[in-house]
Amino acid sequence: xxxxxxxxxxxxxxxxxxxxxxxxxxxxxxxxxxxxxxxxxxxxxxxxxxxxxxxxxxxxxxxxxxxxxxxxxxxxxxxxxxxxxxxxxxxxxxxxxxxxxxxxxxxxxxxxxx
Amino acid sequence: xxxxxxxxxxxxxxxxxxxxxxxxxxxxxxxxxxxxxxxxxxxxxxxxxxxxxxxxxxxxxxxxxxxxxxxxxxxxxxxxxxxxxxxxxxxxxxxxxxxxxxxxxxxxxxxxxxxxxxxxxxxxxxxxx
Numbered sequence: 001x002x003x004x005x006x007x008x009x010x011x012x013x014x015x016x017x018x019x020x021x022x023x024x025x026x027x028x029x030x031x032x033x034x035x036x037x038x039x040x041x042x043x044x045x046x047x048x049x050x051x052x053x054x055x056x057x058x059x060x061x062x063x064x065x066x067x068x069x070x071x072x073x074x075x076x077x078x079x080x081x082x083x084x085x086x087x088x089x090x091x092x093x094x095x096x097x098x099x100x101x102x103x104x105x106x107x108x109x110x111x112x113x114x
Numbered sequence: 115x116x117x118x119x120x121x122x123x124x125x126x127x128x129x130x131x132x133x134x135x136x137x138x139x140x141x142x143x144x145x146x147x148x149x150x151x152x153x154x155x156x157x158x159x160x161x162x163x164x165x166x167x168x169x170x171x172x173x174x175x176x177x178x179x180x181x182x183x184x185x186x187x188x189x190x191x192x193x194x195x196x197x198x199x200x201x202x203x204x205x206x207x208x209x210x211x212x213x214x215x216x217x218x219x220x221x222x223x224x225x226x227x228x229x230x231x232x233x234x235x236x237x238x239x240x241x242x243x
Contacts, residue, residue, distance in 0.1 A: 016204060023197035027225070030190070030233045033173075037236055039243050040170035050165045059165065063156055070153060073145045080142065107161065114164035 007093045015072050018065040025062055060108050067103060071096045124210050137199055144192040151189040174242040183237055190233045198226040 036043045049055065075092050079085050085092065120126060128134055159168065176182050201222055209215035 016200075019197065019200045020204070023201060026193055026197060027229055030194075030229045030236075034232050034236045036170065036173055037240060043170045043173075047165070047169060055165075059160060063160065066152055066156060070145075070149045073149065077142050077145065110161050111164075114166055 007090045011072055011075070011093050011096075014068060015076075018069040021065045022062070022069060056112060060104075060111050063107055063111065064100075064104055067107075068100055071100055121211060126211070141196060141199060144196045148189070148192050148196060151185065152193060155185075155189060177237075177240055187234065187237050190237065191230070194226060194230050194233070198222065 032046055035046050050059075075089070075096055078092065079089060120129070163172070177186075202219070205215070205218055205222065209218060
């Protein structure tokens with residue numbers, strides 16, 4: 001689906017993509033946590049897969065997806081409940097992106113240095 | 115069958131039902147709660163701790179306290195329902211009424227509720243070995 005808006009369209013697309021991504025990881029995460037019932041050998045073996053460097057990048061991606069979805073969710077709630085803010089939806093989106101990147105710098109650093 | 119009296123732009127017109135209003139409200143409410151629960155979970159598991167220190171023993175210690183089991187249970191319930199309702203909205207945007215729409219929504223609901231069941235079973239029947 002294509003809308004004409006620039007920031008509006010992008011924020012909406014990112015909200016959907018990050019939402020699907022996080023849901024997909026949640027499904028995987030429920031399955032890996034289920035394995036705890038099979039005892040320490042199996043669980044520890046499977047959890048070790050997440051220590052692979054590729055998954056470290058994925059970990060940062062997961063944090064970014066949840067953070068974006070959360071910040072953009074606040075923007076949606078704000079616009080829904082205080083309709084006057086619709087006029088400033090672009091500015092709110094830029095504030096949101098600023099907060100997103102400000103938070104992601106220390107988060108990525110911490111995660112990748114673990 | 116698409117009927118112009120019950121469908122508009124490929125979507126069913128709500129009739130005597132406040133379900134969509136409830137779903138809309140649920141997304142906002144669960145969203146705010148998940149903001150605290152899921153970001154909190156990420157900070158605890160991935161920033162304060164890390165995947166290098168999380169193992170079987172870590173989970174055993176964590177799930178000793180009813181507080182963390184309840185925290186995880188509430189988060190699981192809200193996150194999965196929030197995610198399923200989001201996916202339902204997306205699927206309804208792309209699927210026209212008909213057999214395929216029923217097929218994909220059935221897959222979604224079946225998978226979703228199996229995951230919810232498995233998640234709760236894991237969380238509340240777990241006994242350390």
